[in-house]
Amino acid sequence: xxxxxxxxxxxxxxxxxxxxxxxxxxxxxxxxxxxxxxxxxxxxxxxxxxxxxxxxxxxxxxxxxxxxxxxxxxxxxxxxxxxxxxxxxxxxxxxxxxxxxxxxxxxxxxxxxxxxxxxxxxxxxxxxxxxxxxxxxxxxxxxxxxxxxxxxxxxxxxxxxxxxxxxxxxxxxxxxxxxxxxxxxxxxxxxxxxxxxxxxxxxxxxxxxxxxxxxxxxxxxxxxxxxxxxxxxxxxxxxxxxxxxxxxxxxxxxxxxxxxxxxxxxxxxxxxxxxxxxxxxxxxxxxxxxxxxxxxxxxxxxxxxxxxxxxxxxxxxxxxxxxxxxxxxxxxxxxxxxxxxxxxxxxxxxxxxxxxxxxxxxxxxxxxxxxxxxxxxxxxxxxxxxxxxxx
Numbered sequence: 001x002x003x004x005x006x007x008x009x010x011x012x013x014x015x016x017x018x019x020x021x022x023x024x025x026x027x028x029x030x031x032x033x034x035x036x037x038x039x040x041x042x043x044x045x046x047x048x049x050x051x052x053x054x055x056x057x058x059x060x061x062x063x064x065x066x067x068x069x070x071x072x073x074x075x076x077x078x079x080x081x082x083x084x085x086x087x088x089x090x091x092x093x094x095x096x097x098x099x100x101x102x103x104x105x106x107x108x109x110x111x112x113x114x115x116x117x118x119x120x121x122x123x124x125x126x127x128x129x130x131x132x133x134x135x136x137x138x139x140x141x142x143x144x145x146x147x148x149x150x151x152x153x154x155x156x157x158x159x160x161x162x163x164x165x166x167x168x169x170x171x172x173x174x175x176x177x178x179x180x181x182x183x184x185x186x187x188x189x190x191x192x193x194x195x196x197x198x199x200x201x202x203x204x205x206x207x208x209x210x211x212x213x214x215x216x217x218x219x220x221x222x223x224x225x226x227x228x229x230x231x232x233x234x235x236x237x238x239x240x241x242x243x244x245x246x247x248x249x250x251x252x253x254x255x256x257x258x259x260x261x262x263x264x265x266x267x268x269x270x271x272x273x274x275x276x277x278x279x280x281x282x283x284x285x286x287x288x289x290x291x292x293x294x295x296x297x298x299x300x301x302x303x304x305x306x307x308x309x310x311x312x313x314x315x316x317x318x319x320x321x322x323x324x325x326x327x328x329x330x331x332x333x334x335x336x337x338x339x340x341x342x343x344x345x346x347x348x349x350x351x352x353x354x355x356x357x358x359x360x361x362x363x364x365x366x367x368x369x370x371x372x373x374x375x376x377x378x379x380x381x382x383x384x385x386x387x388x389x390x391x
Contacts, residue, residue: 007068008052009043015059016041029058033311046272048116050316095141100148103133107155114159114274115315119166119353126163130156147187154183154192158199159274165203166353173203194224195275198234205241206355214241229277232261236285243293251293255286272315283308284318291328299333302326320351327363340367340374344381357386 016026023041027034032054039045040055052066059065106129113122133153141149157180164173177196184192197220205213220234239254262279271278284305290298302325309319323346330339343363346352352360364382368375 005043005046008047008065009041011065011068012041012047012055015061015064019059021059026055026058030054036311046112046116046270048316050116095136095139095145095149097145099136100145100152103129103149103152107152107159108270108273111155111159111274111276112270112272114162115272115317119163123160123163123167126156126160130160150183150187151189151192154180154187154189155275157183158192158195162199162274165199165206166355168354190223190225191228191230191275194220194228194230194234196220197223198230198237201234201237201241203355205237205244206358208358210241210244214238214245217241229265229275232258232265232277235261236282236289239285239289240292243289246293248293248295251289251295255289258282258285280308284322287322287325291325291332294332296329296333298325298329302329316349317351317353320346320349321356321359324352324356324359324363328359328366331363331366336367336370336372337374339363340372340378343367344378347378347381347385350385352385 016023021029023037024034027037030037032051036045040047040051047065047069049066049069052069053063055061056063056065110122110126110129130153133149133156136149137146137153157176161173161176161180164170164176177199180192181196184190184196197216201213201216201220204216217234217237221231221238224231224234235254236258239251239258242250242254259282262277262282265277265279267279268276270276271280283301287298287302287305290301302322305322306319306326309315309322323342327339327343327346330336330342343360347360360382364378367378
């Protein structure tokens with residue numbers, strides 16, 4: 001269990017017990033599953049801001065649960081850097097094993113926060129930690145410590161690039177991806193190298209260059225370790241590219257390959273970690289891919305994914321994406337009114353990052369073309385929630 005999860009779990013238990021509530025009673029107040037509340041309290045599932053706010057209301061806790069999370073990705077990054085620097089100064093080495101351990105932990109914590117934290121909120125903390133890694137590059141250390149530090153820098157650079165992509169900040173994304181790729185080459189870290197190619201594939205896919213996305217995802221698979229996570233993600237990305245290129249046969253072939261790869265992997269200890277492939281994501285990727293390919297199976301797969309995610313309660317961004325998948329499938333099935341309702345819910349959630357906005361716009365445009373009454377309402381929702389995008 002990470003430190004933030006531990007703080008949240010302890011506070012949740014204290015508040016629940018103080019108010020004399022059972023798991024079931026609190027679950028009913030919060031409109032969540034009983035098992036999900038228990039998993040949160042026992043640290044088996046990660047909390048997020050939306051869940052914390054919901055439980056704060058259910059417990060009349062006045063933001064106490066939300067406060068346990070704010071220290072993780074808001075200004076907690078500054079305090080963490082100060083603590084790291086103090087620890088470094090009191091050790092015999094300029095870059096101690098403890099400093100590297102804590103930097104690795106910070107990298108993992110932020111990669112886990114990625115799925116539930118708006119990119120503009122997570123980015124400052126990632127940037128500060130990456131800057132601190134830079135200050136240690138020329139410090140006295142052993143060769144092994146230097147190698148380890150470069151790997152840490154590679155992961156932070158990769159995550160920073162991903163956040164810039166989500167915000168459509170293309171120049172910053174390209175610069176940080178180049179840094180991550182260079183650090184991967186210097187350290188011989190094939191997993192980071194593969195994630196760099198996969199991340200480039202996702203970037204160009206969201207920009208509409210499906211052929212290049214296909215080539216980049218195949219490059220990622222070529223360099224990825226067979227037992228890593230990047231190879232599964234890159235294969236899934238290839239399927240999305242084939243779907244956009246309109247080749248249903250290749251799309252199905254790749255989806256079957258993803259299923260085989262996912263089935264061979266155990267569920268990771270922290271499935272919310274962005275760079276640890278969670279086999280449970282396979283259905284979500286299938287929903288997206290099938291909806292893009294115009295496959296009728298997309299509707300039921302997307303509905304199943306939404307039901308699973310709502311029960312889990314911890315991934316609002318993935319719920320929003322799944323609703324867009326369902327909306328696209330409904331639109332293709334000649335049910336634009338239902339598509340408008342699903343897309344409106346997804347957009348109004350505020351969980352669609354700028355890099356995914358083109359998917360929302362695709363549904364909005366499709367609904368508008370049908371000229372149904374709901375098209376106007378959906379357009380107004382989209383106008384209100386359109387994210388600001390900087391180059």
